[in-house]
Amino acid sequence: MNTARGSSPATPPPSGPRRTRTGAPPGAGTKGVPRARREAQILAAAVEEFGRHGHASASMASIARSVGVTKPMLYTYFGSKDGLYLACLEHIASSGVPPRVLAAVFGVLEGQREAWFVLYDRTLQPGSDLHSAAHAHRAAIDRLAASGTAEVLRAQGNEDLLDADALKHVWTGAVGALVGWWISHPEQSATEMAARCARLLAAIRAPH
């Protein structure tokens, strides 16, 4: 559950890779675990928790526990549950160049597979700010879906706007299902997943 770091979680003094003595520390004069690193750890844990349970039933205490830290840390760093969720969205959206092909999607997700379900969180209340934020951060992926699927329909002479919208949803739904499958098969690499996708798509398109 933790990233592979030496410190065991929940040890009262988090005496990890901290310099004692007069050995000049690398960054500025910070104490404990430097904020940037903690934020990164927290974000990773939060993406996992939010992705697994959805925003609504994710627990701040649980995230804190999995990092080996107490709740108030999350609040001093991210302000609120929504703030942390938003930070997750931004972190995910900024963790890769806009994907141009499916392989890129899997590549970005490698190491944070649950991130997909943060972006496509069904527990978000339709009218809420978070819902719009998630929608906004999905933009790159949705654009990819829209352009790819629109092309398929245009080639068929299909101009139906509802068909286009529905097919876009099918595409993201299928990818989401694939990511879910991937999560339950941790040994598969991103490359293997991309290859599998290509194979499956070919099978579907082949003459029946």
Next chain:
Amino acid sequence: MNTARGSSPATPPPSGPRRTRTGAPPGAGTKGVPRARREAQILAAAVEEFGRHGHASASMASIARSVGVTKPMLYTYFGSKDGLYLACLEHIASSGVPPRVLAAVFGVLEGQREAWFVLYDRTLQPGSDLHSAAHAHRAAIDRLAASGTAEVLRAQGNEDLLDADALKHVWTGAVGALVGWWISHPEQSATEMAARCARLLAAIRAPH
């Protein structure tokens, strides 16, 4: 939110279609709203709530409120939140013959579209009893997915078991996406959805 019934929710005395006087009531000697009917109402509301928010973040109080009843009713009738969820699963699974084609799926879902997301509830904890129960109740649909997709792969000479499993997931994921799209387009009928599916599938399979 309520099914189209005359009584407005949350009126303290639920004096709906209740016989006063000595007019012989149809069923046995019941009072208020007969248990069977209440259970049906509650189930309908619960399917909607569970489907919308997932088991974890669905609220018993909210379900009760939407029926126009108080919480203890739900508990005397269904025992617990999990009991109600289980009843939903059974109700959904028993609400139609095992579907043989996609059109049948949409037909069964008409009028309780959220039911799909009760069956495929991502907020269920992987090891839990509820998770297994949901899995069991999905059996019919999953079998449909498995057989259909296996055929596609076999026609290609693909014997890979992982591919088969992944493709099955893709199929259910795509249908789930379609149902989600359907929920946000309430005016579409089941027949229209089935037709749309056929159209989209044809478009995908057409020569690029």
Next chain:
DNA sequence: CCAGTAATTTACCTCGGGGTAATTTACTGC
């Protein structure tokens, strides 16, 4: 009219959730 009972409510308990104020720890620079 009276028991009996289905249907339903009021009022409560406990626990875990989000969130915060005040404090402690442990280092740096002077």
Next chain:
DNA sequence: GCAGTAAATTACCCCGAGGTAAATTACTGG
């Protein structure tokens, strides 16, 4: 040694969640 400050904790508040015991309502059949 002494501020100063980043990092982190303890201990709390309030609320809504699941869940329950005990009443009340409104009808039936005798």
